Amino acid sequence: MYNESKVVISMIFESIYTPFGDHTIDVPPDKSISNRSILLNIIAQSGRAKIKNILLSEDTLATIAFAKRIGFDIKVDENKKTVSMKKGKLIKDIGTFDCKNSGTTVRHIMSIMCGLDIKGVLDGDSSLRKRPMQRITSFLKEMGADFKGGADFLPIEVRSSRLNRIDFTTDLASAQQKSSFILASLLAEGEKATFNFKVPSRDHTEIMLKEMGINLIYDQKDSYRQILIKDKRPSEMKDFTVPGDFSSAAFFIVLAILTPGMCLKIKDVNLNKSRTGLLDVLIQMGADIDIFQKKGSGEESGDIIIRHSSLKGVNINNKEIIPRMIDEFPVLALAMAFADSKSRVENVGELRVKESDRIEKIREILNFCGMELLAEKDRYEIDPARTKKPSEVVDTSGDHRIIMTAILAAIITKRKLKLDDISGINVSFPDFFKSLKEIGYEYKCSD
Template sequence: MRAAAPGRPLSGSLRVPGDKSISHRALMFGALAVGTTAIEGLLEGEDVLRTAAAMRALGAEVEQLAPGRWRVAGRGIGGLLEPADVLDMGNSGTAARLLCGLLAGHPIFSVMTGDASLRRRPMRRVIDPLSATGARFAAREGGRLPLAIEGAADPLPLDYRLPVASAQVKSAVLLAGLCAPGTTRVVEPEPTRDHTENMLRHFGATVRVEDTPEGRVIELEGQPELVAAPIMVPGDPSSAAFPVAAALLVPGSALTVEGIGLNPLRTGLLATLREMGADLTVRNERVEGGEPTGDLLVRHGPLRAVEVPPGRVPSMIDEYPILAVLAAFAQGTTRMRGLAELRVKESDRLAATAALLAAAGARAEILGDDLLVHGNGAPPPGGGLVATHMDHRIAMSALVLGLASAAPMRIDDGAFIDTSFPGFAALMNRVAGAEALTAG
């Protein structure tokens, strides 16, 4: 794919696809609930469709009624059935890790795999704590997929302190705890996205959260009866980051992104952009399905360099590639600290982000786990070809850069953008009023 400057400002309003994290959880909790859960705004990207297929394979009735509208008839806690075939999670690390927790608490045998990228990603971080429930796992070297799981007949509740902040590991432990008697307790060193806790409450589970000197403590009372409840999925803030960035970079732009999630544990990018001087206005704030939501008005303007602290990583883990693109246009040197977790995403995102900027003629360097981007307040030269490594966020970041760089940018493959943002190119071309993103 190729991205070039549209020759006019971005304008109008748009709605990004549903939040991927919430969409995965809506399908899983719907499968565990008693009754039928109605879901509106479900992301229909490849990752979430893999989760839908897995829930069907485990015995839940999962049906699409219309674009974004789904129904899930659940089987209740402990009621999932043994799948007849391998569960293929495609490229989704979130789905794979959460599913490990769900399967660990059910006395069934299953095998999980994924695409080439997912099979390289570490699963040991969930296998180790979940083994203490009584579940058994057999994996490739390093805890990598394919993974065989024999769930516990009588799962034990866990008391687990996360070695690093990870919403995926926290959620896997809580999902396993649903099937265990007693209280499952998780301590996280830094608060991570709390969609699992919000949705557990939405379906009727008892969840207690407390900030303590040892960290944020989450306690779940096991073996609840989850009751089907309707869910409205807000727009994904990680997906909204791309049109937001494009509006900040393309001169004269004014763009409204409607109905995006504003969960305070997901808005690290917005906080960082405000520090950089970005013109952002939130309107029509509301709560939908337990999640804060609103409309975001974005206007083009100059940006200045900032230092992003490591404590902000959990609230914007997926947004660092596009933040690095914005930093390349800013005045001064932006330093993003503590990015070790980026090395084990869909690609080594730290290296891939630095390579993306280099392909555009921007200056960046990796120092330990920090990324430094040197900007001079002007667009980078552009004109390069970016190797995306099958990473949808690297691909979209490179294309956004191409909308404002001096020369167009190209990526080697954009097919997998649909894993998180179906229709990305068409949407961006609509607000650009031109064929700015094209094949070739």
């Protein structure tokens, strides 16, 4: 369960056997939807809810811990992967709350605290303290929120607030900014609020709010898309069932493509189009991928079948597709490294302010593979022909997506890998090593 301390675990990873043939795997429940299923029920006026197939990782446990801290009655069944939650008496001063490594948690609960007039200090680990919060505090201040100091980075003290609805315009393609604004607006006073943006981002919040009876109005204003918010917060809490996480599936999609003789079926994955840009790019690169979508209400989901494929390089500079795969660029870099021609990626400055500077971490992974990365501020180039002496160590900075990508690199290159810290895997994919074994990959780990 939720643990206030972090244990650093270093490891030497060595691949022993790579499987081939047909295999099937389930991936963990979707982290974004798991978090939002708790957050959206927090703002509902009354009732109780059960979240089925929820991801119980460090990020989601931080969100669950916040719900408990403000007075919710929460019961977690780890075996059944369910969370039952019931409203209790709202606690208006929560002291200092540790959001761990979860940007989703802190950026959403900041809006909730301001909207429900809850006082407290929000903090996180060393990685989260480096991530920009001004993208959230800027509109909250305009709405009437009171923070101590600049409120650009954690820790941030949230003081008493009464929010008013505003018109807000952004050029940032951030689902967290968008959904945090929507949450704050649902809890604010006034006739309407508008969120004006140029580039679409993940829309889980909008889909789930629709299931809760909230009507968001979509429009176009000059060169900006617009979300108009007139409704108040949901009247009743709602049950949700969480599909498989596409971002977790991404590691096994790329691994299957790069493993000779492999055919892998990944079951019940979230296929929301705002998340699946990686599939579009891999198919463009020549990957042999079949998608079997299941019909249903709410989030789209289905099965994916991936076969070993030869890849060609690709150029990515379309600002529309980048938010649809913002978490998959590290593992995509691995696919690019083993393509038959060079690839270029542009307009990805956001990678610099994720859990780590992911462009620099991609450089370290490619160095381990014996390749160089040419990188500038918001772009990079991967040329499989640009080789160098391989390194033995990847400094992951505890970034969960970098850790797992580095392990895939060790499997593909069949080289021994030294990792400074693997504990970050628990942020999103606690059973990552178990899943490798389930489809036949054998390896050994040592200190």
